[in-house]
Amino acid sequence: LEGKKTTSRRRRPYRSVLKTPLKQAATSHSVLTEIQPDCQPLTTPPKPKEILPADPWTPTSNLKILISAASPEIRNREQRRELSNSTSEVLQAKHCLQEHLSGDEYEKSQPSRKEKSLGLLCHKFLARYPDYSSTAENNYICLDEVAEELNVERRRIYDIVNVLESLHMVSRLAKNKYVWHGRHNLSKTLQALKKVGEDNKYTQQIQMIKKREYEHEFDFDGERNEEMARSLGSNEHSEMSFVELPGMEFRAASVNSRKDKSLRVMSQKFVMLFLVSTPQIVSLEVAAKILIGEDQLEDLDKSKFKTKIRRLYDIANVLSSLGLIEKVHVAEERGRKPAFKWTGPEVLTDSQESITSKEQCSKNLFPSRGKQNFTRHPSLIKLVRSIENDRRKIQSAPTSPVKISASTDQNLSAFPSKMAQVPAMAKHQLEGQSNNLSSPEVVPKPDLPHTTAPSQQPVLTQPLGVGPLSHSPVSPVMLPQTPSGVSYAIYLHPSQAHTVTTYSPSFMLQPLPCTNVTEIKSINSKVLNRITTEEGDNQIAKDDPTKSSTAKERSTIKSETSSQQCLKRSQALQDSNLIKRCRSDEESLDTSLTFFPSGYLIALTQCTHGNKAGFSNKEKAGVCSLQHTTYSSPIAGVIPVTASELNTVNIPAFHITPLNIMLSPTSIAAAPVLSNPCLNSSNTSSAQNPSSSLLNFTLQHVGLIPAGVQVPANPVLQHVPVSSQPENVSHSSENRNLQEEKVSKNILQLLDRGTKSQTVTENFFRTPGGPNTVSSLSANSDGTDRISQGTLYIPQRKLEVSED
DNA sequence: GGATCCCGCCAAACA
């Protein structure tokens, strides 16, 4: 490969004609479709190259082309997709033709570079398929056909498909064959990507690069490059893992073979950068540096950088066509830099949702405690709005059926032989966690209910999370669910397994959230790299102050602020929930960090039913209801606050130190609030509860509960009967009341803690340190209090964003 | 002149 890189590339056009018969010279008909994206791409048939030079651009000749576009074969294909019929195609194409001919014919007969852009091609590609596929439609993509119909060489289709594959919008079915999934999986994918991005500390990497740039310390041949790359935790061990979703594992080993440099992996990383960035703007330069940094240190040279940029443009074009990003420019000291802004759906991890809920509760429940009459910052207005929206969801949202696949249990039971090594307890955990996985992220587009995607059907017959089972000698390692709501199965190649048998300080540390830490079981000690808590914590604390709390999670709690305690308690409940489930062999659980230098991250996102040997029906119901309630409760994580808002207040406490508070199994099984750590609290707080009437008034006032609903002031976790058939839950008024009651209880729990000290409120806004750390509450000169400006996110660098 | 990215060579992976 290296030899190939250094070999000078000589163009051999004669050869390319033979090898790429689909390649067309610049033709007039391609102009037609490319200038007019509205035209059905299928109206443009491939034009035999040999006739092109002698074929002048005339209305007649083009009409011939247009008519040929309506050939029975193509027409039938179109009819199958119910997109159009031949008549409309011809008419449409005629219209296009007329428009085209009104201009300078000759010039337009030469398609410009723009008209052949990957973005435009991608638009045409996407136009062929619906956003959300259904079984009734033809969801298979034949690359040859598509390339032919879009009149491009297949190479270009690969570029598009690879990026789409990275988002699980398509998956490879067989040679030359892909399956179209559309946006069914997009939300989950983005959530998983965000989680992985967070684990990879992309935020910190971005900050570091920006800081270096700012200090003019970053150049292409300085020693500092290596230094920085090292500091980024870069080494071959941290090379890419492709984030997969269950049922969408790669079907060809080839896909795994080119690994980190593949466009799909780059695409995922690129997306991750957006998802973890604040604001969600990523410059190509930063992205390229981070992606290079993850390869090899010596790659940090100009040519690699250039190549990376090229690829990022390719990816960006496709992502733009998908509407996920948008090109902008970032003004910097050294002129403006090309960048892209995330315009896709907001993606919240569970922990963020929790914090958001907490933030709202604290704000709304203590609006006049001591400090009164907050001036509502726009972001707060949004928060209130989000509460209202959420309340509407409670009242009107249809049942969001948990994605339940009948094959899930089979899937689990069909794990590869190595999976059999997983102790039953861990298996239960996984199942339980997978129940929790559907916790929704807020998406602007109405996502279809997460029923089993029809497009996935051919895939779902495969064992869940098995990956390249039969042919790939990978070592599966199951990880429990992460706070983001997405669990992974990480598959390690045996070839890489040796790299993790010993601890290497150069590994990029991937601290697992505390909820997982207590659950991690050694599945394959040969594969799993275990590192002592102390080592990991030290490293984490050094590397990432914002995650230092993660370290604390695994150490004895010493001095804490009340808010920390509050947060920790809430997290603790979730932990204890999990702990409870596996209490029987709890002592066998090792508290450790696990580091995976490479492999495949396979998210497990499906609720599993049955096959829960250790679960009572009640527990099952409770577990499943978690998911359901998560959809329904404004407290449980559906509050549609945008990530930017979250970031605006710079909430740091995504990792919460747990207390080892044990709850009764009943409360665990039955309390849906457990799905949200922020609401989970031990009832050990000695704080007094506010009066019920005051509370009700407050809740009603802020719109958390309807006017007629009364909330008892008893904060004690109570058994809440929940349906054991969440998929059949109807949103009757009873259910709404039930949900609202749950919400109220959640709030009460928070209140229970919150009344302890105003510090709770304040600390929700406190960053762990650094220049952006500003106390959140300050008194105005007029005697009122408001959220100070300083609370807002203050970028370290001025970013002037202008639409391009 | 830098930004953008098309184009197709050619090697790895696969059938």
Place this chain on the structure above:
DNA sequence: TGTTTGGCGGGATCC
């Protein structure tokens, strides 16, 4: 051995 897949970078075009 032929085909599929896709990494890669030259260099054309755009701005």
